[in-house]
Amino acid sequence: MKSAYLIEPGMIELREIAIPEPSDGEIVVKINAANTCGTDYKMYRRGYNLLKFPIRFGHEFSGIIAKQGKNVINFKEGDEIMSVQSAPCLECRYCRKGLPNLCTTIVETMAFGAFAEYLRLPSRIVKTNVYKKPKNLTFETAALLEPLSCVVHGIQNLNLDNVEKILIFGAGPIGLMFVNILARVHHKTVIVIELNDFRRNLAMNLGASLAINPSTISTSDLLEIIKNHQTGFLPEIVIEASGNPAVFDNAFKCLDLGGQFLFFSGPVQNTLYNLDVYMTHYNNYTIKGVFHLTPESVREARELLISGHLNVGKLLTGTATLDQLSEIFANPPVNSIKTTIYPHK
């Protein structure tokens, strides 16, 4: 079978390797659709300090069970499934503390290699984070389960009680998923700050009530507009999903007294920020970081995908074959959010 490898930042190689055989409790998935992700682009551009190269590439997928090992009880060959690329051990200190996203072995046991014809999933993923895909969900949309689970995990870490207005910096795939869930499921007023016209339009399509281009106005005007939009006070929640430390200062200035600030995007190692402690104390801010996903957020994300309340399918802006993968990463298509890779075409 063909499988894409990220050899080092900037270099993708298609290799011919054996179709994996499932051991006890494992399944081998024939990949029907695999989507590109911001993390893939991040790994391609600058590497990723949690992982060693070369590495099989791609982690957002859905497909059909081609083979399964002994003792797989919930599934059978031929089942259409959706999944994420990780699962916690459920036994370590962090798993027992209710922080399964920080499981001590979650990163080393991740199943990378969705940009391939087949992918083997270890038994802990099969037990915890694999689900049957309902027929009414396309393979392409079902492959959005992983990023959506991360976003749901982010939202589960916020207190949405008595929150009317939420501000999101950055309308990439993650920012847009936040928009969609917060507006359509939680019925919050959502404002987006984004430079790119296409992405601002998409944010409005997904439920934002205002999308601002920050390059055209001063910071004081920006604050006025954000404050006056609908409620007359600043947003109770600000979500950083741009990955750009240059916006942190303005992002904090936009937060209402008693507000919650979520650092969602994964920065490069040693990214520092001069926090205004005076403001944080007297304004009673809560500052949160979140990483990855949990079995609970996967469950909820799957329900949201099936519910029909979301229109995250709009994030799928292009398609490609495995042979075109290098080109997609070397020259990302203009105005693209996610590209669906079809390994068998």
Ligand SMILES: [Zn+2]
């Ligand atoms: Zn992803």
Ligand SMILES: [Zn+2]
């Ligand atoms: Zn664990």
